[in-house]
Amino acid sequence: MAENSTTYLETAGSGTADSKSRNARYSISNTNASAFLLLGLGAFFAYFGLEYRLGSLRSMGPGMFPVVGGMLLVGIAFVVALTGRKSDEHLRSLPVKPIVAILGSVVAFSLLLETLGLALSAPLLIAGALVASGQGSLKTGVLLGVPLTLAAVLAFPILLGVPLKVFP
Amino acid sequence: MWDTGISGLLGGLLVAVEPINLFICFIGVVLGTLVGVLPGVGPVVTISLLLPLTFGMEPVTALIMLAGIYYGAQYGGSTTAILLKLPGETAAVLTCLDGNQLARNGRAGAALGMSAISSFVAGTIGTLAVVFFAPLLVSIALDFGPAENVSLMLLGLTAAVMVAQGPSLPAVGMLVAGILLGTIGTDTSTGIARYHFGIPELRDGVNFVVIAMGIYGFGEIIANLEEGLKQEKLPTARITNIYPTRDDFRRSWKAILRGSFIGSAVGFLPGLGTSAGAFAAYTVEKKVSAHPELFGTGVIEGVAAPEAANNAAAQTNFIPLLTLGLPSGAIMALMAGAMMIHGVVPGPAVMTTRPELFWGLIASMFVGNLMLLFLNLNLIRVWVKVLTIPYSILFPVIMLLCAIGIYSLNNSTFDILLAAFFGLVGYIFIKLKLEPAPLLMGFVLGPMLEENFRRTMTIARGDLTIFISKPISAGLLAATALTIFFSLVLPRLRRTRHRANFTNPKIEKTNA
Numbered sequence: 256m257a258e259n260s261t262t263y264l265e266t267a268g269s270g271t272a273d274s275k276s277r278n279a280r281y282s283i284s285n286t287n288a289s290a291f292l293l294l295g296l297g298a299f300f301a302y303f304g305l306e307y308r309l310g311s312l313r314s315m316g317p318g319m320f321p322v323v324g325g326m327l328l329v330g331i332a333f334v335v336a337l338t339g340r341k342s343d344e345h346l347r348s349l350p351v352k353p354i355v356a357i358l359g360s361v362v363a364f365s366l367l368l369e370t371l372g373l374a375l376s377a378p379l380l381i382a383g384a385l386v387a388s389g390q391g392s393l394k395t396g397v398l399l400g401v402p403l404t405l406a407a408v409l410a411f412p413i414l415l416g417v418p419l420k421v422f423p
Numbered sequence: 424m425w426d427t428g429i430s431g432l433l434g435g436l437l438v439a440v441e442p443i444n445l446f447i448c449f450i451g452v453v454l455g456t457l458v459g460v461l462p463g464v465g466p467v468v469t470i471s472l473l474l475p476l477t478f479g480m481e482p483v484t485a486l487i488m489l490a491g492i493y494y495g496a497q498y499g500g501s502t503t504a505i506l507l508k509l510p511g512e513t514a515a516v517l518t519c520l521d522g523n524q525l526a527r528n529g530r531a532g533a534a535l536g537m538s539a540i541s542s543f544v545a546g547t548i549g550t551l552a553v554v555f556f557a558p559l560l561v562s563i564a565l566d567f568g569p570a571e572n573v574s575l576m577l578l579g580l581t582a583a584v585m586v587a588q589g590p591s592l593p594a595v596g597m598l599v600a601g602i603l604l605g606t607i608g609t610d611t612s613t614g615i616a617r618y619h620f621g622i623p624e625l626r627d628g629v630n631f632v633v634i635a636m637g638i639y640g641f642g643e644i645i646a647n648l649e650e651g652l653k654q655e656k657l658p659t660a661r662i663t664n665i666y667p668t669r670d671d672f673r674r675s676w677k678a679i680l681r682g683s684f685i686g687s688a689v690g691f692l693p694g695l696g697t698s699a700g701a702f703a704a705y706t707v708e709k710k711v712s713a714h715p716e717l718f719g720t721g722v723i724e725g726v727a728a729p730e731a732a733n734n735a736a737a738q739t740n741f742i743p744l745l746t747l748g749l750p751s752g753a754i755m756a757l758m759a760g761a762m763m764i765h766g767v768v769p770g771p772a773v774m775t776t777r778p779e780l781f782w783g784l785i786a787s788m789f790v791g792n793l794m795l796l797f798l799n800l801n802l803i804r805v806w807v808k809v810l811t812i813p814y815s816i817l818f819p820v821i822m823l824l825c826a827i828g829i830y831s832l833n834n835s836t837f838d839i840l841l842a843a844f845f846g847l848v849g850y851i852f853i854k855l856k857l858e859p860a861p862l863l864m865g866f867v868l869g870p871m872l873e874e875n876f877r878r879t880m881t882i883a884r885g886d887l888t889i890f891i892s893k894p895i896s897a898g899l900l901a902a903t904a905l906t907i908f909f910s911l912v913l914p915r916l917r918r919t920r921h922r923a924n925f926t927n928p929k930i931e932k933t934n935a
Contacts, residue, residue: 286593289855293596300603300618307610307617313885317610317617320873324603331596338592346854353648354850357641357822358843364826365839377823384819387648391815399819407823415476417831 283346286339290332297328356387372420373412377404428554431774435782439790444484444783451488452791455495456798459512460503460806463647463814464821466496466512467639470757471632472824474764475831482765483780487787489761493754494546494737494788497697498795501538501730502806505531514697514733517705521718521725528721532803536665537675537723538730539799545683545731546792549738552687553745553785557774560746564771569878570889574899576872579749581903582693584861585910594861597852601865602872604629611870612877624837631760631866632832635753637842638859640825642849644818665803667723675727678708682731690736693743693751697733704732738788744769745781748871753860756867763867 283291300321310316360383367376381400385391411417438444454473458464470489477485500512505522518538525534567575584594607618608628619625667675682704689700708728709718718725741758743749748770750756759769767777774781799806829838852859883889891897 285855288851289593289596289857292851292855292857293593293600296600296603300606303618304606307615311885312880312887315877315880317613317615320876321603321606321617324599324606328596328599328603331592331599335592335596344856349854350645350649353645354847357645357648358846361641361822361826361843361846362840365830365836365843368830368836368839373827380823380826381819384822387645388815388818389648395815399816403820403823407827411827411831415831417827418834419827419830 284339285344285346287336288346290336290339292332293328293335294332297325297330297332299325301325301329352389353387356383359383360387369420370423372422373408374404374421375423377407428558431558431778431782432554432786434778435784435786436789438483438779438783439487439786443481444487444787445790447480447484447488448491448787448791449794451491452495452498452795453798455492455497456499456795456806457809458492459496459499459501459515460809461499461812461817462503462507462509462511463643463817465639465643466493467635467753467757468643468821468825469496470754470761471635471639472828474632474757474761475828477761478764482762482767482777483783485761485765486758486780486784487791489758490741490784490788491791493740493758494734494791495795497734497737498539498542498799499806500733501542501726502535502799502803503810505534505538505726506807506810512697514701514729514736516698517701517729518726520705521720521722524719524721525723525726530721532662532664533667533671533723534726535662535803536800537667537671537726539796540667541675541679541682541727541731542734542799543792543796544679545686545733545735546738546795547789548680548683549687549690549735550785550788550792552691552735552739553742553788556691556739557742557746557781557785560742561771561774564747565775567771567895568893569875569882570893570896571899572875573872573879574890574896574903575747576749576868576875578899578903578906579693579743579747579751580861580864580868582906583749583751583864585906591858594858597857597859598861598865601862601867602869604634604862605866605869606873611874622837624833624835624841627833629841629866630832630838631757631863633829633838633842634845634866635757635863636825636829637845638849638852638863639753640821641843641846642853644822645846645850646853647814647818662803662807665800671723675723678704678724678728679731681707681711682728683735686732686735687739689732690739691742693749695736696740696752697736700732700736701729704728734792741785741788745773745784746771748773750864750867753863756860756863759867 304318304322304325307318308316309318309322360380363383364376364380367379378400381403382396385396385399408421412419412421439448454469455466458466458469469492473488473492477488496512497514500510500515501518501522503509503511504515504518505526508519508523510516510519522534522538525531564575580598584591584598607625609616609626616626685704685707686700689695689703690697705725705728708724709715712718712724740751740755743751744755744759748759748768750759762769767773767780825842826839829842830836832838849859879889890900
C-alpha cells in the first residue's frame with residue numbers, strides 16, 4: 256500500500272494547488288489512480304499472504320482468505336481501469352504544505368510524546384497545524400497553544416488518568 | 424419476560440433512566456448537537472474520539488453515549504443548514520433549500536423550531552419502528568448457522584455498497600480492501616500473526632479507531648485546508664421567536680408524518696442512510712403538494728419533511744446492526760466495533776443474551792430525543808454562538824484530541840504513526856472520490872466473514888455448494904443477486920443521489 260501511494264504521489268505531486276489548470280504531463284485520471292491504489296493493495300496482500308499456509312477449502316490455512324481476497328482485488332482493479340470512464344476528473348496536484356505540515360506534525364508528535372512529554376509535544380503539534388493552515392501567527396499560536404496544552408494536560412493524564420508523560 | 428417489544432422496552436426504560444445512563448445520554452446528545460452544528464466536524468470522528476473514554480463504562484452506558492452522538496448530530500445539522508445554507512451534517516443538505524430561504528425571509532426561528540419539533544416526532548416514530556421490527560428480525564436470524572451468516576454478510580455488504588452508490592466497482596474494491604486490512608494481526612483459528620512484518624504492535628491487528636480517525640480526522644482536515652479557510656458570515660437577522668405558528672403546524676403535520684415513515688423505511692435498508700431518507704421525503708412532499716413550485720422559496724413543509732426523515736432514519740439505522748450484526752454505514756461500523764470492544768458480538772443473540780443492553784439502548788433513544796427537543800428549542804442561541812467558532816481554531820483542537828485519543832487506545836505511539844499513514848490514504852480517497860465507508864464496513868465485518876466462511880467449509884468438507892443447498896442461505900444469496908441486478912437497472916436512484924450531492928459538494932466527503 257505504501258509503495259503504491261508513493262508512485263501515485265510522484266505522478267501527481269507537482270504543479271500548483273489550482274486544480275483548474277490542465278497539466279496533462281503530471282495528471283492521472285481518478286479512475287486510473289483508484290485502480291492503481293486497489294491494485295497495489297491487492298497485490299500486497301496476495302504476495303505477502305503466500306508466506307502463510309494456504310491449506311485447502313476443506314481445511315483452510317491462514318493464508319487462503321487474504322490471498323484469494325488480494326487476487327480478487329487485483330482483478331477488480333483491472334476491471335476498474337479497463338471499464339472506467341477515462342473522461343472523468345483528473346488529479347493534477349497535491350497540496351504539499353497541508354499534507355507535510357499536518358501529517359508531519361502528527362508523526363513528530365508520536366515520536367516525541369514519550370520523550371518530551373505532552374506539555375512540550377502538544378504545542379509542537381498545534382504549531383504544525385497552524386503552519387498548515389497558512390493563517391497562523393505567533394500570536395494565535397500562543398493564544399491557542401497555551402490554553403489548549405493546559406486543557407489537554409488537565410483532561411487526559413490528570414482527570415482521565417491516561418498514562419501519559421507530561422514533562423521531559 | 425423479554426419476549427415482546429413492549430415488555431422489553433419497559434425493562435429497557437428502567438436501564439435508561441438510571442442516573443448514570445441519563446447523564447451519559449445527555450452528554451452524548453449535547454456532543455452530537457455540537458458536532459452536528461459544526462460543519463467541519465462529523466460524528467465519525469467524534470465517536471472514534473470518545474470511544475477510548477468509554478472503556479471503563481458498562482457496555483450499555485457506552486453505547487447510549489455513542490448512539491446519542493449519532494442521532495444528536497442529525498438535530499444539530501439542521502441549525503447550520505438553516506442559518507448558513509451549509510449542511511452541518513450530511514443529511515441536512517435538503518434542509519438548506521427551504522430552511523435557508525425561510526431564514527432569509529426573516530423566519531429563521533420558525534424554521535429552527537419546526538426542525539426541532541419534526542425531528543422529535545420522527546425520532547420517536549423511528550424508535551418505535553425499532554421496537555417493533557427488531558424482535559421480528561431477531562426471531563428470524565436467531566438460528567442462522569455459519570453458512571447463513573456468510574450469505575447474510577454478503578447480502579448486507581453488497582446492499583450497503585450497491586444501493587448507496589449505484590453499481591460502483593471501485594466501492595466494491597474498497598470493501599474488499601477493508602476486508603483485507605482486517606486480516607492483519609493474529610488469525611483466530613490458528614493463532615498465527617499475519618502481515619505484521621516484525622512490528623509487535625501489528626500482531627494484535629489494526630484498531631478500527633485508528634483507521635477511522637486517520638481517514639475521517641486527519642484526511643479530512645487536509646482536504647478542508649486545501650479548500651481554504653473561508654469565514655462564513657452569519658445572517659444578521661435575530662432569532663426572535665423559536666416557535667412556529669399555528670398555520671405552520673397546520674401545513675406541516677402531514678409532512679412530518681410522511682417524512683417519519685419514509686425515513687424509517689429507508690433507514691432500515693442497509694446502505695441507505697439518513698441523507699437518502701431526507702431526499703426521498705423532500706421529493707415526495709414536493710410531489711403531493713398543491714404548490715410544488717413554491718418548494719425552494721422557503722416553505723415550512725420543505726423543512727419539516729427532510730428533517731423528519733433523517734431523524735427517523737437515524738434511529739432505524741440501528742435495526743440491521745442490533746438484529747443481524749450488519750452495520751449499514753461507517754457510523755454503524757464504529758458502533759459494531761464499540762460493541763466488540765466491550766465484549767458484545769453484534770448479532771441476533773444480543774437481544775436474548777444481553778436484553779438490558781439491547782432494550783436499554785433503544786429506550787435511551789426515547790429519552791435522548793426528548794432531551795434533544797429541549798436542547799434545540801431552548802438553547803438555540805448557544806448553538807448559534809458555536810457556529811461562530813472558525814475552523815482555523817477548530818482543526819488544531821481536533822488534531823490534538825485525535826492524536827491523544829489514539830494514544831490512549833493502547834498507550835501506543837505506533838498507533839499515532841499508523842493513523843497519520845491512514846490520514847494520507849484517506850486524503851487520497853477523498854481526492855479520488857473513493858467512499859471510505861465500505862472500507863470501514865469491510866474492515867469490521869471481515870474477520871467475522873472469514874471465521875464463518877472457514878467454519879462453513881470445515882462443516883461442508885470444502886463443498887462450496889452448501890451455500891446454495893441450504894434454503895435460507897440460497898435465499899439470501901438470491902437477494903444479493905437481485906440487489907446487484909436492481910442497482911444495475913435502476914440507475915435513476917444513482918442519478919438522483921448525484922443531484923443531491925451536487926447541491927453541496929461537501930457531502931461527498933462527510934458522507935458516512
